[in-house]
Amino acid sequence: MTESTNEHIGGLKQKKVFKIIVLGDSGVGKTCLTYRFCEGQFLDKSEATIGVDFRERTVRICNEDIKLQLWDTAGQERFRKSMVQHYYRNVHAVVIVYDVTKPETFHSIASWMQEVESHGLSGSPRVLVGNKCDCGTPESRLATAYAQRLADKHGMPLFETSALLDSEYDNVESIFMTLAHKLYSKQPLRVISVEGEPGYGVVTLPRQRRPPKSSGTDKCLCS
Template sequence: MSDRVEAISGLQQRKVFKIIVLGDSGVGKTCLTYRFCEGQFLDKSEATIGVDFRERTIKIKNEEIKLQLWDTAGQERFRKSMVQHYYRNVHAVVIVYDVTKPETFHSISNWMHEIESHSLMGAPRVLVGNKCDCGTPESRLATTYAVRLADKYGMPLFETSALLDTECDNVESIFLTLAHKLYSKQPLRVMSVEGELGPRVVTLPRHKRASRSDTCLCS
């Protein structure tokens, strides 16, 4: 088959990479993608019920690369109807846990099993410990445990906070690391429809909580 691609009205040639963000409910997946795509913290976060979809275009070697970030609900009852669509044509995976909630860290093995069941163990993956601004150093999961698990699955580890402006560069590094890996691995271009709307986003507002000094905002 010829490599030549015929010009089609409404389409533009560019590299497009689909990155899915996994993790338990409330670990801050939506806030991380919002921080990367919008450059600021999402201070009125809502619980994702369907799929949250964001895009950002970056440049690598003077070539425009579009990153599509898919953030799904962490609760199983909201995911069953969309799992197959969510995992279709995935290029890379981000797995997020809350450094102040050990149960979200222990769930990583379940997420890895799901990744394996969709034949994505060969895709670039990163592990992210979010909410480093919350709790106390003693209450947060020790980095050594996270490093050990990341090494087990062959993933780089990032510890960060979607809330803190000082951590913005670290959030950037998460997705740019994947982008550079994908750029070097994927020489073929993907056809994308410019201006195409992403999947419908369905959200459920959270009840506003009383302001407290120990309350973490990046949920």
């Protein structure tokens, strides 16, 4: 309708609410990922998202409570155009999800990036998430190095994870915490250096930039 929120992108500190939009093709696990982060468990009867769903969680950064609002969007193309537009307003950060077992969902990233750009969010913190790394065989999964190359090209950190596995919970956590810290410190995402910032704030960022288990980018193409 009219002005939707009274917070301003530049004034992140005023409300301490960070709005994160989660994008990606249908069925890549956007809902499960946000559910895992907000609820700490796997959503075992996930349904297609119609329109936009909302979930939130409060996290603590530098002794300050920060509210992360996750906007979980429908993956089907027809919802993107006219309907989801409204929800890009005042977005602070972007999560783009693909399914590591479905290359076509990875190839759509280009069009998702375009969409992100068209909403003026190319300067905002963004992360790329390869979900469902528990599925399929190593050979059938999209090679980490391949994904890493794309992530580097766009200057985004890459995470490979599984919303299903309890053991991956920390990784899911660090996806959103990376964004939260970045937003909190108001730095462009690429400059995740511990120096220069209060070190306390960046302690829980162990996995950015490098995929968790890659043993060398040109040696092993499948994680």
